[in-house]
Amino acid sequence: MNLASYLDLYEVLESDNSTRNERRTFGLSHPELKEDPVEQLSAWANREKLKLKRPLLSETLSSYLYWVTLILSFLTFVLGVVSGIGLLSYNGHEPVNVIYFIAMVVFVPLVTMSLALLSMFRASRSQSMLIHLSPAFWMERIVALLPNKVKDQLKGRFSELKINPLILNWLVIKRSQILALAFSFGLLLALLAMVATRDIAFAWSTTLSVTPEAFHHLLETLSFAWRDFFPWAVPSVELVEQSQYYRLGEKLGDTMISHAALLGEWWKFLLFATLFYAVILRFVMYIISTIGLKKAIERSFMTLEGSKKLLSDMNEVNISTHASTIENNFSSKTVAYTQVIDRFDQSYDMALGWAIDPDKLKLINERMQVIAPNCYEAGGANSLEEDSEVISKCHGEILFYVKAWEPPTMDFMDFLESLLEKADKVIVAPIGTEQQAYVSKERDVNVWARKLFTLNNEKVWLKISSAQALKGEAENA
């Protein structure tokens, strides 16, 4: 898991339009990943990123980070070499004081590594003061200000990008370790080069009253890591004694000059001290920071917007209940059926009822104050033959009651069409239920109006209520 996979997932989730089904299919087809959500997420990102536009965010940022790190590492390496040379240069007056070099390769790393460890412990907190102390952090700020073109290009794409602060912290921590390592290699190179090309007289000197024995003891402690394997890389008591040097008013002692060859032995200790403290321990720090960053990235995977949803989509059963096809939009046109009456005539040649029996029809006629000599039922429980018989009896003006609440079926329309062959005029009268005192609802009558409209026959009239007729007139006016 590296930063690139994090950014890939970020970008994939950002522009994701995969369906639940695709996600679940992926989850089911990679059962081995189910136990490891991070692996699962990154596998998904790896597949989905192929659909994204190049260059990917991760590519841009990685190459940017790579170059920044490379340049900075090179600079710190050079700085390391220069400082090493500076520390080991013999100016002709005084021997080279090993204490400076030891401070640089042992104490400075120990202090900065402790700080780094401390910041690692605190890194999970987004606002860590120690992070701001790290040189890499500030250097990068400066570099970020420099190449305008690059910056603009980055800014456009990254302005919305919010990397988890946890990752940023670890990124900075890791990069400081890389830079420190580069610096250490610089020092190491300087030491090897100086030792190889010059004859350096090392000595030690301090204002504090330190006996050679005590100093030797300190050195021995410092060499704990290698003294058992390479005893020759630990300065002997004699060497420490002979190389002590007092600056005040003294020239190089004759004794020292006579031991010049011996004094050179210091380089072995310095080499091992550099190797162990500045290089190996720092390398360990680098490894720790790499692991820390990896862990941080893994944790951040889960905090990315949409990742939880993606995981549950992949791992939970995909239940779907809706239609598998899309339905055409139904639009019912409002039509104005103009062949309407709002009042019954006094009499009709006959009265028909669609699924209304003759006894009922007589009752309704009375209620409507209509006279019709013959009443017949059509539809309903009639057989088709019975219906034809009814039609054969029809003539003249026919009042045709229908149940307003029942929708006009094609069965009715078929009957009406046959009826029209015999009748001169048909008044379709939708009536309400008995409870409604046969008063129909306007909404129901409209349904009938729409249906009759499709027939388009001038013999067919629709009975509407007077209120409805008034409304219609008002609309027409």
Next chain:
Amino acid sequence: MPEHKESAFDHPKFAVVGHPNKGKSSIVSSLALDDSVQISDTPGTTTKKRSFPLTVDGKIIYELFDTPGFQRARKVLAWLEGHDVSADKKYEVVQEFIHTFKNDPKFNDEIELLEPIMEGAGIIYVVDASKPYGEEYEAEMEILRWTGQPSMALINHIDEGDYTAEWKRALGHYFKIVRTYDPMNISLAQHISILESMAQLKEEWTDSVKSSILFFEQYYEEMFQESAAAIAKAVFDSVSLIDTLAFTSEKASDVEKKRLEENYKNRLRMIESSTQKQIEIIWHHENLEKDKTQLAFEELDLFSEESASLFGLTRKELLITAATSGAITGAGIDLMFAGHTLFIGGALGAVVGGVGAYFAFNELSEIKVLGQTLGKRYLEIGPMANRNFPYILLGRLIYHTEQIAKRSHAKRSVAEFEMDSKFKEKWLDDALRKSLESYHKKFRSGKAIDEKVLLAYEALINTVLHKLI
């Protein structure tokens, strides 16, 4: 003659059939949680059969069919009855009917509705018992009997009238299961009980349909979970929201401050409305039309007394909540001084917290001027200092979720969310207020929040939703 297609391994199928305009599509829509089904008061809305499979990981558990209504039932029946066959052959006559009239537009609707039945679907016959029973229905039921498929009747009530008794008497002759069902008001419990009836239609289907009940329960649970997560995130995002505005002059003008505040409010509105939309999608109400004026920040000022009393905490409640959370801070001080200041500390904390809450009633958050980076200065607003805000937002989102979750997928009317002053009492009590406050305090602090805290907050909201819905 075409062969009987049904095999033992077929998943259960159910065809919802009946007279036109009696709520077939409404029933399917509510059972399939699909709000895209065409439903209208014009008969003949549905012209093609449509399948609504319940699939789990692509595997069909059962399949529901919406069908057009019968149009020429008597003619079909007359044709069928023209074949004098024994009961075991009636099925084949229906097959033959389909075969013969496949391309005849006259019987399009009948063929569309008979096809799924002849492919093995159980029959769910829908009637509207708010209207009287009529003999014209008998032809339809007779045809269904000819198919020989297991069947049940569902009684729907579209209007006020009630003719259930006569309907039940008539339906009893044709169907062994007769149930009432209201597609406009459906809860998970009703849904499950209908599924249980469907499971009885045929022995081979019982297991499948029963297992679908478990899946539905899981499905609902997921919707609850996702809604709670969306709401929790909205509250966290809003309360912790920080907005900035760069300015170059010596001092920020009032206009700039106003603008920042407007931006900030707009972003809060955005969070609310997008969360509402998200909740609608979670509950499969993608096509919901809502009355915009009812639940938008524009109409109801978030920070007014009115919205506070509807959705948030009243001044008094706020004082109590803040005072108790303030007292906890006081208790911390006491611990440090080993309890010597026991009462003074607690009282002081309570007073400070309470007074703070009183003043935090109306203002959102302080506008700060932020440091100098390369000669630029920023105005910054947020995180939300108003202690009432999270309750108002939470109340509104929970209210929205309740409304959406309870809404039937068969409804096509514009949703009107009538705010009810009783609503707050329904979801928010003192204990909940206290536990919520501890989270809101964390959100307000501006610090990064551990994922676990957000999950716990989510769980809390989930229990509230479960209580309501």
